[in-house]
Amino acid sequence: MSTFVLEIGSEELPARFLPGEEAELRARFAAALEEAGIEYAGLRVMSTPRRAVVLLDGVNPVQREKVEEISGPPCRVAYAADGTPTRALEGFVRTNGLSLDDVYTITTDKGEYVAVRKRSGGARAADLLAEICPAVIAALPFGKRMKWGAHSFAYARPLRWILALFDAEVVPFSVGPVTSGAQTCGHRIHGSGPFTVADAADYLRVISELGGVTPDAAERRRIIMETGNRLAAEAGGTVLWKEELLDEVQGLCEHPEPLLGRFDASYLEVPAEVLLTSMESHQKSFGLRGADGALLPYFLTVANLTPENMDVVRHGWERVLRARLEDARFFWRQDLAEDFDQWLGKLDQVIFLGPLGSMGDKTRRLEALCGWLAEACGENVAEAARAGRLSKADLVSGMVGEFDTLQGVMGGIYARRKGEPEAVARALGEQYLPAGPDTPVPASRLGALLSLADKADTLAGCFGLGMIPTGAADPNGLRRCALGIIRILLEYGFRVDVRAFLARAQELYGDRRWKLAPEEALGRLEEFLKGRVKSYFQSQGKDTPLVEAALIDGDVWLTGRRLAALEDFSRTERYAASVQTFKRVANIVAKQGGLPEDGWDEGLLVEEAERRLAACLKDVLPQFEALLAGADYAAMLGLLEQIRPAVDDFFANVMVMCDDPALRRNRCRMLGSLLRRLSCAADFAALQI
Numbered sequence: 001m002s003t004f005v006l007e008i009g010s011e012e013l014p015a016r017f018l019p020g021e022e023a024e025l026r027a028r029f030a031a032a033l034e035e036a037g038i039e040y041a042g043l044r045v046m047s048t049p050r051r052a053v054v055l056l057d058g059v060n061p062v063q064r065e066k067v068e069e070i071s072g073p074p075c076r077v078a079y080a081a082d083g084t085p086t087r088a089l090e091g092f093v094r095t096n097g098l099s100l101d102d103v104y105t106i107t108t109d110k111g112e113y114v115a116v117r118k119r120s121g122g123a124r125a126a127d128l129l130a131e132i133c134p135a136v137i138a139a140l141p142f143g144k145r146m147k148w149g150a151h152s153f154a155y156a157r158p159l160r161w162i163l164a165l166f167d168a169e170v171v172p173f174s175v176g177p178v179t180s181g182a183q184t185c186g187h188r189i190h191g192s193g194p195f196t197v198a199d200a201a202d203y204l205r206v207i208s209e210l211g212g213v214t215p216d217a218a219e220r221r222r223i224i225m226e227t228g229n230r231l232a233a234e235a236g237g238t239v240l241w242k243e244e245l246l247d248e249v250q251g252l253c254e255h256p257e258p259l260l261g262r263f264d265a266s267y268l269e270v271p272a273e274v275l276l277t278s279m280e281s282h283q284k285s286f287g288l289r290g291a292d293g294a295l296l297p298y299f300l301t302v303a304n305l306t307p308e309n310m311d312v313v314r315h316g317w318e319r320v321l322r323a324r325l326e327d328a329r330f331f332w333r334q335d336l337a338e339d340f341d342q343w344l345g346k347l348d349q350v351i352f353l354g355p356l357g358s359m360g361d362k363t364r365r366l367e368a369l370c371g372w373l374a375e376a377c378g379e380n381v382a383e384a385a386r387a388g389r390l391s392k393a394d395l396v397s398g399m400v401g402e403f404d405t406l407q408g409v410m411g412g413i414y415a416r417r418k419g420e421p422e423a424v425a426r427a428l429g430e431q432y433l434p435a436g437p438d439t440p441v442p443a444s445r446l447g448a449l450l451s452l453a454d455k456a457d458t459l460a461g462c463f464g465l466g467m468i469p470t471g472a473a474d475p476n477g478l479r480r481c482a483l484g485i486i487r488i489l490l491e492y493g494f495r496v497d498v499r500a501f502l503a504r505a506q507e508l509y510g511d512r513r514w515k516l517a518p519e520e521a522l523g524r525l526e527e528f529l530k531g532r533v534k535s536y537f538q539s540q541g542k543d544t545p546l547v548e549a550a551l552i553d554g555d556v557w558l559t560g561r562r563l564a565a566l567e568d569f570s571r572t573e574r575y576a577a578s579v580q581t582f583k584r585v586a587n588i589v590a591k592q593g594g595l596p597e598d599g600w601d602e603g604l605l606v607e608e609a610e611r612r613l614a615a616c617l618k619d620v621l622p623q624f625e626a627l628l629a630g631a632d633y634a635a636m637l638g639l640l641e642q643i644r645p646a647v648d649d650f651f652a653n654v655m656v657m658c659d660d661p662a663l664r665r666n667r668c669r670m671l672g673s674l675l676r677r678l679s680c681a682a683d684f685a686a687l688q689i
Contacts, residue, residue: 001041002167003200004056006133007184009161012049015251017142017156022047024140025054032132037064038125046215048254053215063128065121070096075105075112089114126166133164134173151177161185165200186211187255189305213254220250227258228300235260237288237296245280252284253304261318265297267325270332271413277403278324331398340418343393350395356461359392365508366391369453372504377494379445380423387427387450390415408432434484441491448488455481460505463525466515482532489556498554499526526554537563546570548686552679558631565633566682578640581647582684588656589668589675596672604666609653616646617674624677636681
């Protein structure tokens with residue numbers, strides 16, 4: 001068996017490009033090799049900023065062969081009366097690249113036909129790879145592509161070399177201006193090269209030992225963490241690893257060399273959140289904490305080389321970070337000298353979103369909306385209103401002006417320092433959560449209410465202006481706002497009527513000139529949120545008919561409860577029969593124009609089967625009401641087994657749509673009384689069996 005290696009050398013790619021590049025190379029090569037019939041034992045893909053590598057182990061040098069039986073025309077068409085081949089047979093043979101000697105007869109259900117056995121495959125794997133490689137490289141998708149020089153070929157960054165070896169043989173092809181060969185380049189400092197690789201099996205040794213490159217991202221990550229943990233332990237602390245930053249840092253280097261730097265302890269007067277943001281965002285470095293959890297005056301960074309004098313490099317990092325921390329301390333002290341009233345005044349000069357007014361206007365709306373929500377959810381109305389009013393004050397602080405990712409976080413920190421209640425401070429720090437599908441919801445109830453209000457205010461304003469997401473376009477992040485509302489309502493179990501909530505958010509804008517009429521905007525917003533609820537549950541793997549059956553009102557938390565009960569119910573043996581029965585109830589009532597008045601006339605029950613159903617309903621319907629009050633949908637669905645025999649008996653022996661209008665109306669009212677309760681548990685018309 002053979003080894004194949006492909007190395008695509010380029011100018012440095014951004015770290016964010018590498019995971020996608022690796023995934024695409026792996027998927028595209030696997031598909032191309034399967035289609036070409038090339039057998040192999042293992043496929044590895046690695047990348048650094050300057051190279052992407054594909055390694056194939058245990059490659060069969062010869063393409064997989066296969067024999068395929070191909071049937072042709074019927075024998076009566078293939079041969080003339082005297083047995084000589086017709087033009088139809090000669091054309092069939094010629095099309096398949098064979099001769100008349102290869103033809104034989106097969107018997108099928110339709111009669112006798114001519115056939116041939118066609119062999120394919122057996123080509124050299126190296127020749128096939130010469131076609132696969134340029135096609136895969138040219139098709140790699142990147143967020144941004146560029147051309148260079150006078151060349152028309154576009155890639156993420158200019159290509160510099162391509163190594164392609166099948167054992168000791170160069171696999172020849174060209175991509176743009178670059179032709180494949182047997183040479184590679186190493187690290188710019190520790191082994192620039194070029195180096196000639198004699199055999200594909202030698203590639204990893206050459207690139208690591210001579211080139212000074214660690215091509216495997218997992219190995220670079222291991223080196224960074226092991227060395228970083230050791231250096232931190234020597235300083236009496238532990239590294240505050242951040243996964244996203246760790247992925248970025250290992251993607252920025254080919255030769256990782258962790259080093260520990262120090263900064264003056266006086267900077268620790270600045271909040272840890274600020275110090276860490278400065279280290280992580282600007283210097284791509286990690287903070288350290290001591291045994292007591294407090295930040296230590298150290299930072300861990302990763303160089304892309306092993307320097308001759310580590311102290312010189314360390315001093316350079318420390319000098320750059322010191323300037324950043326000095327700025328942070330200046331803004332911290334400046335902000336502490338001001339109060340919230342000054343900032344609230346400045347918010348009136350900060351635009352929220354075009355015609356929607358200023359940030360000052362937004363905070364006054366949030367003050368009112370948070371108070372409304374707190375009253376509806378049984379929370380402290382005064383604290384909720386205060387949180388709403390202060391929610392955007394930190395936007396005009398010096399610190400957030402310098403470190404915009406700390407908006408909200410700094411609001412909470414300043415609120416504590418300026419004497420606001422702890423609940424208000426926590427809410428300010430959590431107001432932007434969740435920021436996406438994988439980020440947590442606010443940890444406090446007041447933070448959850450503030451986040452709900454903020455997102456609803458944005459949704460109501462944008463929909464009023466007709467700024468509604470279409471396709472993939474969502475410049476104002478309205479889908480993210482809707483998802484955040486859904487997740488918070490499900491997490492906290494807030495019993496909020498979504499339509500009333502959104503209507504209140506809309507009302508607080510006052511007499512504003514809207515592009516859409518308020519009622520139309522509210523209807524479209526409500527429908528949008530309902531669609532996001534459906535998408536959310538579908539993304540969780542929930543069955544679509546069950547989701548649609550659970551979506552019967554605007555209470556998101558109750559929708560989740562109903563869906564969970566329906567899922568359990570759908571796994572029972574009685575599910576199919578119950579759905580069939582109660583879908584029939586729903587369909588009959590729907591044909592009469594919707595739910596009739598509740599109750600029925602006992603004096604109009606003339607059939608024994610309808611008397612039995614009435615007696616059953618008298619016993620069970622009160623139980624439905626009690627279970628509904630406690631949102632016990634599982635128990636409500638469990639009651640269906642008590643009712644179903646009487647309903648089936650009713651349908652079998654009673655003509656609902658009889659000629660007598662009084663009897664027909666009374667029977668529909670009885671079914672309607674049942675459906676009125678069932679409809680609180682599920683929309684049976686949406687279920688499928």
